[in-house]
Amino acid sequence: MNAAEIKLELIRKIDLLERKQLNELTGVIDNMIHGQYDNDDWELLSLEEKNGILDAMQDLKKNGGIEHSAVLAKVRSRIANA
Numbered sequence: 001m002n003a004a005e006i007k008l009e010l011i012r013k014i015d016l017l018e019r020k021q022l023n024e025l026t027g028v029i030d031n032m033i034h035g036q037y038d039n040d041d042w043e044l045l046s047l048e049e050k051n052g053i054l055d056a057m058q059d060l061k062k063n064g065g066i067e068h069s070a071v072l073a074k075v076r077s078r079i080a081n082a
Contacts, residue, residue: 013079 001009017025042050 014022014025045053
């Protein structure tokens with residue numbers, strides 16, 4: 001697939017996304033363009049952001065969450081059906 005075909009395929013998939021998904025995709029693209037987060041980025045977070053992340057991790061341990069593999073399977077099925 002050449003670059004033009006890839007771009008067209010992306011546009012078709014993006015066109016089917018809901019508003020929330022578009023917002024998430026924007027964040028993913030911004031991160032990709034500006035570089036991925038690294039472990040050193042933890043030090044750049046505010047105390048409030050760090051506490052929010054730690055609280056969320058604690059909540060997941062206490063109340064459970066969705067397995068990573070289940071999330072990936074769901075995403076892959078959406079992409080395959082797009």
